[in-house]
Amino acid sequence: MKLTLLGWESTGLRCPDLVIDLTKEGAAPRVSLVQMPNGTGKTTTLDLIKASLTGRALDWSSDDVRRLRRPGSVNDSGKFVLKLLADNDPLAFELSFDFLEEKITYRTSCRARGGIKEGWEPPIEVKRFLNDRFVPLFIFNGELAQDLLDGRQAKASEAIDALCQLEHLDAIVAATLEDWQHATRNQGAKTASGLAGWKSREERLATRFKKVQDARQRCASELSSKEARITELNSELNDRLKYDHTTQKRKDEVETRIRSHENALVEKTRSILQLIRQPQFLSPHFAGGLAMLKDQFDRVRLPERTSRQFFVELADEPRCVCGRSIGEQERQAILGQANNYLANELYSFINNLKGDIRQSVLDEPVAVSSRIESAVAEQKVIRRELSQFRTELEQIRAESITDAGDAAEKLALELKACESERDELIEMLAKIDEHPDANVSDDSWSIRGLQRELARVREEIAQITGTVELKAKLDAIEVIAKRTKEIARERLREAIRDDCNKTLEKVLSGDPIRIDKIGNSLSLRDQDGASVGQTLAVGYTFLTTLLNRGAHKFPLVVDSPAGSLDDGVRNRVGRMIPTLCEQFVAFTISTERGYFLPALEEVAGNSIVYLTAFRTTKGMQGIVDSLPANAIRSLDGAVVSDREYFLKFEMPQEQE
Amino acid sequence: MAVDSEVLVALKQAVQESDQTESLEQAIAAWLLALSERELGHSENKRHLEAAKHAVRLIPGD
Numbered sequence: 001m002k003l004t005l006l007g008w009e010s011t012g013l014r015c016p017d018l019v020i021d022l023t024k025e026g027a028a029p030r031v032s033l034v035q036m037p038n039g040t041g042k043t044t045t046l047d048l049i050k051a052s053l054t055g056r057a058l059d060w061s062s063d064d065v066r067r068l069r070r071p072g073s074v075n076d077s078g079k080f081v082l083k084l085l086a087d088n089d090p091l092a093f094e095l096s097f098d099f100l101e102e103k104i105t106y107r108t109s110c111r112a113r114g115g116i117k118e119g120w121e122p123p124i125e126v127k128r129f130l131n132d133r134f135v136p137l138f139i140f141n142g143e144l145a146q147d148l149l150d151g152r153q154a155k156a157s158e159a160i161d162a163l164c165q166l167e168h169l170d171a172i173v174a175a176t177l178e179d180w181q182h183a184t185r186n187q188g189a190k191t192a193s194g195l196a197g198w199k200s201r202e203e204r205l206a207t208r209f210k211k212v213q214d215a216r217q218r219c220a221s222e223l224s225s226k227e228a229r230i231t232e233l234n235s236e237l238n239d240r241l242k243y244d245h246t247t248q249k250r251k252d253e254v255e256t257r258i259r260s261h262e263n264a265l266v267e268k269t270r271s272i273l274q275l276i277r278q279p280q281f282l283s284p285h286f287a288g289g290l291a292m293l294k295d296q297f298d299r300v301r302l303p304e305r306t307s308r309q310f311f312v313e314l315a316d317e318p319r320c321v322c323g324r325s326i327g328e329q330e331r332q333a334i335l336g337q338a339n340n341y342l343a344n345e346l347y348s349f350i351n352n353l354k355g356d357i358r359q360s361v362l363d364e365p366v367a368v369s370s371r372i373e374s375a376v377a378e379q380k381v382i383r384r385e386l387s388q389f390r391t392e393l394e395q396i397r398a399e400s401i402t403d404a405g406d407a408a409e410k411l412a413l414e415l416k417a418c419e420s421e422r423d424e425l426i427e428m429l430a431k432i433d434e435h436p437d438a439n440v441s442d443d444s445w446s447i448r449g450l451q452r453e454l455a456r457v458r459e460e461i462a463q464i465t466g467t468v469e470l471k472a473k474l475d476a477i478e479v480i481a482k483r484t485k486e487i488a489r490e491r492l493r494e495a496i497r498d499d500c501n502k503t504l505e506k507v508l509s510g511d512p513i514r515i516d517k518i519g520n521s522l523s524l525r526d527q528d529g530a531s532v533g534q535t536l537a538v539g540y541t542f543l544t545t546l547l548n549r550g551a552h553k554f555p556l557v558v559d560s561p562a563g564s565l566d567d568g569v570r571n572r573v574g575r576m577i578p579t580l581c582e583q584f585v586a587f588t589i590s591t592e593r594g595y596f597l598p599a600l601e602e603v604a605g606n607s608i609v610y611l612t613a614f615r616t617t618k619g620m621q622g623i624v625d626s627l628p629a630n631a632i633r634s635l636d637g638a639v640v641s642d643r644e645y646f647l648k649f650e651m652p653q654e655q656e
Numbered sequence: 657m658a659v660d661s662e663v664l665v666a667l668k669q670a671v672q673e674s675d676q677t678e679s680l681e682q683a684i685a686a687w688l689l690a691l692s693e694r695e696l697g698h699s700e701n702k703r704h705l706e707a708a709k710h711a712v713r714l715i716p717g718d
Contacts, residue, residue, distance in 0.1 A: 128692070164660040168691040172684070175708050473715040480670045480684065488666035495662060 001125050002553035004028045004085040005585055008049065012078030013097065014068045015041025015048075016615040016637025022585060028085070028555075029607040030578050031600055032585045036613050037651045040637075042587050044068065046139065046559055052082035052093040053135050055106065055120030062102035069099050070636075076100050086110070086126045093120065129552070133162035137543055139557040145539025147521075149530060154520035156542065160492050163546055169488075172481040176474040195464045202457045204442045209450040216432045216447060223425040226418055233415040240408040241400040254393045261386040268379040275372050280361045282372065287361050294357040297350060311338035493518040499545045500538075507576040508537055515542070533569030536561075537576055544580040555583035562588070562596035574599025590650055597647075610646035613639045659688045676715065683711040 006028060007021040022032040036042045048068075051057040069078065078097035085091065092109040106120040113121055122130055129135075136144070137159055147155045161167060243251060279286035315334040319325050326334070401412045436449025444450055501514045513534050516525035522542060524530055530538065540556070547554045561577070562570045574596040577584050584604075588596075601608060616624050616638050624638065631640045640646075664685060671681040687707035694704050 164663060165688075165692055166663070168659075168688050169663075171691050172687060172708075175704075179708070179712070470712070473712050476674060476676065476715050477684070477711060480667070480674050480676065480680075483670035483673060484663065484667045484684075486666075487669050488660070488663045491662045491666055492660075 001129070002085075002087050002582070003126065003129070003555060004553075004583055005032075005049075005555045005557065006083040006085060006090075008045070008052075008083065009081045010041075010045070010048065010079070012070060012073070012075045013041075013044065013048070013080060014070055015044040016613075017634035018613050018637045018639055019632060019634075020611060020613065020639060021641070022609055022611075024607070024609045028583050029604070029609050030582065030584065031604045031608040032583070032611070033588055033597075033600075033608065033646065034585065034611045034613060035588050035590060035646055035649060037589060040614050042559060046557075046587065048080045048095065049082055049557070050135055050139055052080065052095060053130050053139070054132055055122075055130070056132065057095055057104045058106070058120070060104060065097060065099070065102045065104055068097060086112070086123055089123070091122065091126070093122075128165075129554070131162075133158065137162070138547055138554040140543075141559040144543075145536045148539045148542055149522050149524070149535055156518055156522050157489075157520045159543070159546055160489065160496065160518070163549060164488065164492055166485050166488060169481045169485040173478050176478045176481075179470070179474055195461065195468055198457060198461045198464060201442070202454065202461060205450060205454045205457060208442055208444070209447070209454055212432060212445060212447050212450060216429065219425050219428050219432070223422060223429065226422040226425060230415060230418050230422060233411055233418060237401070237408060237411045237415060240404045240411065241397070242404060243396075243400055247396060247400070251393065251396050254389050254396065258386065258389045258393065261382055261389060265379065265382045265386060268375065268382055272372065272375045272379060275375060278360065290357045290361050294354050294362070297354050308338045308341045311335070311341060496542070496545055496549070499549075500541050503541050503545060503580065504537065507541070507579050508572070511537075511572075513538065518542075531569065532565055533572055536565070536569070536573050540573075540577060540580055548581070553582050555585055556581045557585040557587075559587045560589070560592060561586045562592040565596070567595040570595035571599045575603050578604040593647065608643075609641065610643040611639060611641050612646050612649045613637065614651075659685060659692065663688065680711060680714045683707065683714050687711055 006023055007019070009019045011017050020034060022028060022034075036045075051060075069075070076099050078099065080095045080097075082093045083090070084093075089111050090109070094107040094109070096105045096107070097103075098105070105118070107116060107118055108121040109116045110121070110123055112123045144155065147153050148159075275281045280290060311334050314320065315326070315331045315338070317326060320330070324330075398412075401408045431445045432447050434446055436444070436446040436452060440446065440449035440453040444453075497515050497518050504511075504514055511534070513527070513530065514525040515522050515538065517523040522538060524534075524538065544556060547556075556577070562573065565573060570592075578600060614620060614623070614637065616633070616636055624633075627633070627638060628640060628642060628645060630642065631638050640649075667684055667688075668681055671678070671684070687704065687710075690704040690707040
């Protein structure tokens, strides 16, 4: 990617209204010199160029915007347009200043993105470089070169990280941490020791579950045998029992009563359950509450006319009840509003509910709870009598067994033992099959409870296993990302150092200065410090090597490139810069020309544009009056594109 | 948009040092690319998350 600066235009801003064209014969030359006396708005222009490139003006405060208004002016708006080439495609950023609202808006003109677009929308391939970390590396003042060699700062390291996007490796580390926190947000045990605890519980529960399962199978099998044996014994015993006529009659009567009471007990229990299903019979509180509900419905008064159906039918009529005709628009409005009213089915439901309450609660104001009490009392009587009949039958049977002799008694004893064992087995099976409690212990008999708890523990283990494993995986990625960053940074530093030294060898053949190491800053070989010239040479070399890495080309835009240099150094830096980059744009003042300009011209030849731009104040009247014919004038500024004019231009009061 | 070649070389070395597979190296390279494209608004966040998940899946468990 190659970025070329073509020029800019400013209107209504703190800097004078100027149109700066850096091109020569339709193309950007190797060197563009913009001579601007102090007070012409160099700093403002550089800030606006940076803001155009980075899109950062959107973050400026009202004060920041206000400060860019032309002093003493009443204009409500201003504009700055930066023109570039991204590879060979024209690209322009336009910043519009609204001084009334104190706001800035962007427009981007770019063929690759479909022409003019609102907002800051550079092409994707350029956007990567247009940020706060990168732009200051190619639009800067001389101080940056010094900062690169300053061990207290980390400018060199930051520049490499920014260009090579090493921060994406930090993003990977951050993402692994975020993943881990997300995965473990609602979990207790996150460690291997927690996992061991759960696994031990699973083992205990699994063992218990197996034991209970076996017990159930054994009980069911034994119960089946026991019941078969009981049937056999009963049959055998009955064959041996002899009843006389009176006893037989008594026995038949008792058995009939038992059957009739068993049926009565079932019926009574059923009727009690039926009563319990009606809340008004359970407690007077329920009856009172239902009466109150009906009362509330009565107060609400829901006339049938307000039902939804009324409006639905009205919508089909040609005329409304008020006499106005109903068209399609009115019809839709009525149907839309109909939903706000009760539908017929809902209205009917409420009426039915009210009717039921009236009939079941209000029309029967008896002590409703007494109906259940009397039913339960009747059930108790049936139970008691049933129990008495069963005891009587047992007695008849016991007497008959005694009369039948030893063999019958022996069978009866075995039968009793079998029945007792059967009851124990039934009890055990009930215990195993019972509905589990909320908390299931490791020695529970509830097979369903153990099954449920085992599933829960296994789910827990699965989750913990997942997170423990996930943690190990994320740790592995974090180690790789951090190590990659270390290795990449080291390799990049070495590669850039070697490239820089090759360039320094070429452009400063008479000077043995070389970069020894790139750490946070640049360290020079065999020397503790460097002269201003050496600092600039090393700084420019480092930046241009870095910027041009990966076949990218950026302009080098420098404010006062020779301002603080002595004559010899100016000459050397002037010779060097055009060899480092394809486009060098310098903001200069007249006092920087000596020794610097001849050196630049020696290397760049005719590929130089000479621009002189200044504010046309009253104090400049003499200069304004003698402007050449090709000068471009504006409301408060002038630009001259001419070498001779550039060389002769002087401002007596001008200072660096 | 590409990831710097030196970063890819470094990634290869780091993955080898950690005894992980070449597939993981490729997955992390894809993840870096997705991050780079996300920064430019060129791809959705979803793509970066998918790249991350894929990389995690490629590391064998116990």
